[in-house]
Amino acid sequence: MSDSEKKIRGWFGGGRLLWPVLSLAALLLFNLIFAPSFFHFEIKDGHLYGTLVDILNQGSKVMLLSLGMTLVIASGGVDLSVGSLMAVAAATGALLVTKTSLPFGIVVPACLALCGLFGAFNGLMVTALRIQPIIATLILMVTGRGIAMLLTGGQVITFERASYVYVGNGHLFGLPFTTTIVLVTLVATLWITRRTAVGLFLEATGDNETASRFCGVPTARIKVLVYAFSGVCAGIAGLIASSNIKAADANRVGEMMELDAIFAVVVGGTALTGGRFTLVGSMIGALLIQTLTTTMYNLGMPPAIAPVPKAIVIVAACLLQSAKFRDALRGLLPRRATT
Amino acid sequence: MSDRTDELLLARGIGKTFPGVKALDKVDLTLRAGEIHALMGENGAGKSTLIKILTGVYARDVGTIEFDGRQISPNSPSEAEAAGISTVYQEVNLIPTLSVAENILLGRQPKKFGIIQWRAMRRHAARALERLGLELEVSRELRSCSIAIQQMIAIARALDVQAKLLILDEPTSSLDEQECEALFAVMRRLRDDGLAIAFVTHFLDQVYAVTDRITVLRNGGLVGEFETAKLPKLELIAKMLGKESGELPSSVGGAGTPLPASEGHPKGGLGETRPTFESASAIGDSEAPTTISKKTPFLSAKSIGRKMGVEPLDLQINAGEVLGLAGLLGSGRTETARLLFGIDSRDSGHVSVEGKPVPLRSPREAISRGLAFCSEDRKTEGIAPNLSVRENLILAMQASRGALRQLPLPEQLRIADHYIRALNIKTADTETPIRNLSGGNQQKVLLARWLAMQPKLIILDEPTRGIDVGAKAEIEKLVESLRERGMAVLFISSELDEVVRVSQRVVVLRDRRKVGELEGDFDEHRIMNLIAQPHE
Numbered sequence: 044m045s046d047s048e049k050k051i052r053g054w055f056g057g058g059r060l061l062w063p064v065l066s067l068a069a070l071l072l073f074n075l076i077f078a079p080s081f082f083h084f085e086i087k088d089g090h091l092y093g094t095l096v097d098i099l100n101q102g103s104k105v106m107l108l109s110l111g112m113t114l115v116i117a118s119g120g121v122d123l124s125v126g127s128l129m130a131v132a133a134a135t136g137a138l139l140v141t142k143t144s145l146p147f148g149i150v151v152p153a154c155l156a157l158c159g160l161f162g163a164f165n166g167l168m169v170t171a172l173r174i175q176p177i178i179a180t181l182i183l184m185v186t187g188r189g190i191a192m193l194l195t196g197g198q199v200i201t202f203e204r205a206s207y208v209y210v211g212n213g214h215l216f217g218l219p220f221t222t223t224i225v226l227v228t229l230v231a232t233l234w235i236t237r238r239t240a241v242g243l244f245l246e247a248t249g250d251n252e253t254a255s256r257f258c259g260v261p262t263a264r265i266k267v268l269v270y271a272f273s274g275v276c277a278g279i280a281g282l283i284a285s286s287n288i289k290a291a292d293a294n295r296v297g298e299m300m301e302l303d304a305i306f307a308v309v310v311g312g313t314a315l316t317g318g319r320f321t322l323v324g325s326m327i328g329a330l331l332i333q334t335l336t337t338t339m340y341n342l343g344m345p346p347a348i349a350p351v352p353k354a355i356v357i358v359a360a361c362l363l364q365s366a367k368f369r370d371a372l373r374g375l376l377p378r379r380a381t382t
Numbered sequence: 383m384s385d386r387t388d389e390l391l392l393a394r395g396i397g398k399t400f401p402g403v404k405a406l407d408k409v410d411l412t413l414r415a416g417e418i419h420a421l422m423g424e425n426g427a428g429k430s431t432l433i434k435i436l437t438g439v440y441a442r443d444v445g446t447i448e449f450d451g452r453q454i455s456p457n458s459p460s461e462a463e464a465a466g467i468s469t470v471y472q473e474v475n476l477i478p479t480l481s482v483a484e485n486i487l488l489g490r491q492p493k494k495f496g497i498i499q500w501r502a503m504r505r506h507a508a509r510a511l512e513r514l515g516l517e518l519e520v521s522r523e524l525r526s527c528s529i530a531i532q533q534m535i536a537i538a539r540a541l542d543v544q545a546k547l548l549i550l551d552e553p554t555s556s557l558d559e560q561e562c563e564a565l566f567a568v569m570r571r572l573r574d575d576g577l578a579i580a581f582v583t584h585f586l587d588q589v590y591a592v593t594d595r596i597t598v599l600r601n602g603g604l605v606g607e608f609e610t611a612k613l614p615k616l617e618l619i620a621k622m623l624g625k626e627s628g629e630l631p632s633s634v635g636g637a638g639t640p641l642p643a644s645e646g647h648p649k650g651g652l653g654e655t656r657p658t659f660e661s662a663s664a665i666g667d668s669e670a671p672t673t674i675s676k677k678t679p680f681l682s683a684k685s686i687g688r689k690m691g692v693e694p695l696d697l698q699i700n701a702g703e704v705l706g707l708a709g710l711l712g713s714g715r716t717e718t719a720r721l722l723f724g725i726d727s728r729d730s731g732h733v734s735v736e737g738k739p740v741p742l743r744s745p746r747e748a749i750s751r752g753l754a755f756c757s758e759d760r761k762t763e764g765i766a767p768n769l770s771v772r773e774n775l776i777l778a779m780q781a782s783r784g785a786l787r788q789l790p791l792p793e794q795l796r797i798a799d800h801y802i803r804a805l806n807i808k809t810a811d812t813e814t815p816i817r818n819l820s821g822g823n824q825q826k827v828l829l830a831r832w833l834a835m836q837p838k839l840i841i842l843d844e845p846t847r848g849i850d851v852g853a854k855a856e857i858e859k860l861v862e863s864l865r866e867r868g869m870a871v872l873f874i875s876s877e878l879d880e881v882v883r884v885s886q887r888v889v890v891l892r893d894r895r896k897v898g899e900l901e902g903d904f905d906e907h908r909i910m911n912l913i914a915q916p917h918e
Contacts (some may be wrong), residue, residue, distance in 0.1 A: 240781075250767060
């Protein structure tokens, strides 16, 4: 294996991307056969439109959340607070653009810094107080939405600021602006984790925290960092979500989205037990979930029962990833041949 | 006592093989009703395998077990329990948030029409505790009781199923002296009631305090069965370590060297190639060494200690010297190493490195002072199993550089390839996950991890445990070459001959205390004598 080949394998998580990619391909194939309009594109005013573009646009929030979630899960934890942090970011953003005349260039970093702080708080609870991640982040999952409600006074705050509206509705390079946001965040995250030793420290911490600490890896600092990063990702997603509807609805923004993000990460090939992670896999996982949702809508499935087939596909994708399940499946085949 | 009818359990010719390891080979165990029987042996002796076979956790490959006049082959702990064999494990397996009574009767609560009869349950639990001579409010929450009481409650629970044989697996490891005494009183009481008790412990004094007979295992084989009163402590240690107590162990001298059985015998074999000093000295300052001491030791620790870890002790480690840390399992060797490396915080004492006092509060800090620690527990404290050989190898080095100064990949590969060749690590390539390597090769990767740091002091805790003979010899050779290059080495091992071969000086620990220090001219026999020496 050459050096560059090793590098590429490292960036793309070795062979682990095979199954998520196959799942996504199967879903697209299904649409190709049963709903060919899925692949239609249209150019209007120099912008690309079509179902696939919609998927990229709609999926941007889960993709962003799953970037942060991947790192948190790699550290051996989980972050349930991201949906609520989206609401915090949306409420803060909407308040700042309506109640103050601060330039949007200040509003964005302010919202993200706030969410980053909340994330760091999660991290401190996990490291300094040794609270289990699921409980520690559950606290903010519940109180975060409360804080957002408090900020907005329980009202839906609407806004018209063009720059804010552009975030979730504008176009750049012929594609929705959200695509650029996701790409830039993804590349930045890849760079930070793979071009510095942060990725190695994170994988080592998730794989064996004690051993890593004994090697001098600053495991607590790494953990606080990834929770803070997850908060920032949630902040970006929250700004997009509120921009989409030109309003901050603290009750609904990001509702249940933490679960979609966890699904995306797990389907994408990062184990919940921590350790090795693949950011690209999580992106594919997020796309898989969004494609699935869109497919349901396209087929005219009532939203009330849409979660059922969604759950089935997710279970199937998870099972396909399990080497044990694949072995069991293989074990079944010859037996069937003999009986 | 020796009446045949007293014999409750007769295990004969028990054998068990795990993939690649013969864990037990033709082991006999005889337990009599009305006796406390110690099961002794160092790590890997086969004690826990034997117990797990008796309690139905493992199935034996060969051999017979006759219990209470019947042949038994328990397939699960509950089957063993039904037959009358109960076990209390080292960690108390109870539920802290339930009451004492519930814990004693969990799964067997007295019921009427499916409804728990609380009053009957409390009465029953109180009776079970009474049998141990324990009076206790049984509706108390378990976690409000001390560990010792919890231990007794676990015993009460074990006995409540009409047990004839009670197996106590290291029950005393988290108890203080008084609590141990209370436990022993209960054990004697049960023995006098006609129960057979199998007692596993690492504390020699406890064996002599409470047991009637001893079965010693070593490396999966039976060494023998002895009456406690007729087996001097020194001999017991010798048997556990696989040595003859009366003469020098044959492994020291090398082939064909005649060995006078005198205490002053210089270390044979390898000993000739290194400086030997005129006189041996126990604790206290020695004037003798000319080559090493006189300058400031690399590390000097004054009365460092930790409650339930080690009693305060002094240590000095010089550059270019291997200091051995000898003692039986549980004597405080690892605890000492953990104090030095900043893993556990010490309650007392000071440490200075190269003459300067240092706090040593975390592994990170210890590493920055030039220390390295290769843990005895490779799996939980050493390897990151799913990461590659390369990543495991450079982890400490990268950690000391910080996250932002990533070692370039070609450099990582160069270091990994260098150590794979230098230490003869058998791996498919640098990117193989370390879990796919054999134990000995994993150990070498971990050694390489620290050697790449070029530490000034390396602490090796049982570096040769669980690895094959060839790898052992390689590691010993490596330690010698590190010493020659001026590194200080703290070498911890249960294998006395190994300690004697590689060290210039040995600190001996027993029951979490430093009991002596030997220098220059010492051998296994003198170490064993120190270990066996009675309490002051």
